[in-house]
Amino acid sequence: MYAVYDIAGVREEIDSGDFPTETNSMWRYSQLLPVKSPSYIISLGEGWTPLLHSRHLGKHLGLRMLRIKDEAQNPTGSFKDRGLCAAVSKNLELGAKSFALPSAGNAAVSTSAYSAAAGVPAHIFMPDNTPEPFFESCKLFGAETVRVSGTISDAGQEMRRRNKNWMDLSTTKEPYRVEGKKTLGFEISEQMSWSVPDAIICPTGGGTGIIGIWKAFDELEALGLIGSERPRMYAAQSGGCAPIVRAIEKGTDNLEPWVNGETLALGLHVPSPFAGRLILNAIRRSGGGAVAVADQDIEPIRRMTGKLEGLDICPESAVGIAGLRNLIESGTIDYDEEVVLLNTGGGERYTNVK
Ligand SMILES: Cc1ncc(COP(=O)(O)O)c(C=O)c1O
Structure with missing residues (x-):
């Protein structure tokens, strides 16, 4: 299921010259992003890359x-920062109190960073062959990290087995x-x-x-x-x-x-x-x-x-x-x-x- 927008409303804003904004991040397109109240946007400056x-x-x-x-x-x-910035921000707005996901590395680091910035815990499950620097970055951002033998699918299974009402940010499941x-x-x-x-x-x-x-x-x-x-x-x-x-x-x-x-x-x-x-x-x-x-x-x-x-x-x-x-x-x-x-x-x- 996809998020949908009031395209006619955004179109009117474009006609009056208000789109996109001058913001040098992906939030320049905020009219086409799901967060309603700007106070929930947890931005670290993601997007608007060269x-x-x-x-x-x-x-x-x-x-x-x-x-x-x-x-x-x-x-x-x-590029994982774009998706996880949007997902952490919107799910916070919807009331999430903690996040979890299985990841091959980059999504884990993004989730850890945005959760830290949001002030909520992150629980990260990565295959045990993930290079050490990914674990170190997640830990630096204060996330709980779990090593799982096997692939990202196995990491996902382990996360679901242990899930304690964490908001699941697995790829395309939200x-x-x-x-x-x-x-x-x-x-x-x-x-x-x-x-x-x-x-x-x-x-x-x-x-x-x-x-x-x-x-x-x-x-x-x-x-x-x-x-x-x-x-x-x-x-x-x-x-x-x-x-x-x-x-x-x-x-x-x-x-x-x-x-x-x-x-x-x-x-x-x-x-x-x-x-x-x-x-x-x-x-x-x-x-x-x-x-x-x-x-x-x-x-x-x-x-x-x-x-x-x-x-x-x-x-x-x-x-x-x-x-x-x-x-x-x-x-x-x-x-x-x-x-x-x-x-x-x-x-x-x-x-x-x-
Ligand atoms: C650096 C990098 N490129 C590409 C991908 C694949 O992205 P997607 O899962 O959106 O297809 C990943 C996913 O982990 C990644 O870390």
Whole structure:
């Protein structure tokens, strides 16, 4: 179930020049975010990240113009801050007194930081192969952290077993994380003077990113800020856990869980995304696709991106770049097309691939 807005009311505000605001965070779009009373907004300055023009990487891959949405510049270093800022704020407004979630790392750090800022406890469940710096950051923000043997699905099971009326912020199981992620789509379009690129490359695990961005364009169209044009949405996954790619290739609506998967891109290790149908729907309606890449490409691509762009990217973003390279090589994306690549987070905490 999605949050819905009084689009006609927002449209009137736009006509009077009040949208978006001058705020340099995702709250510039507050009329299209779910929090009603501003006193509940727990902001650490998330969003309004730069849409960088790639200097060298795009040309190296065979593109005239590549833009990189640099989500590593969010308060805790990843795009998870958008969703969790919105979810913590809205659920506080609805009366939540504590939060819990299973996470592969970045969402855990975000939840811990926003819960700390809100002054409420956070309970974090992470697979035991999550690099130590993620645990350390969560602890620094005062969260209870639990190590669980297995994948994020096992961490979720353990959280539900122990849950003591904590508000569950698991990916796509409550509606507000998607609302925060949606602002990525607003920003990409606004930073391109209210147009859309030809293609967006999203490293995809649980799918809030791709689902949120897709929702943004429908709202912008309803507001008259863009027309019916849409970017092709491409999900990039590791070949070590690629349930979305498999479902797209098979042309099915049913996501089979990916059994015994493994990948260095820990945030993409989601064997059975809860919102699989929404992800597949966004990809198919956009005319895009899904691409799987080899894990051994991750480290070389991180090093290459560091050298070519001066960016320390996370392994998930390296999967996105490897996916983009495959799409260019196969002729699916052309030299002249405008492509936006999400750098979903920084690489500093990933001691597993250093
Ligand atoms: C850095 C990074 N990129 C991408 C993803 C995948 O995001 P989503 O679950 O929204 O598909 C994650 C999820 O943990 C992540 O941490």
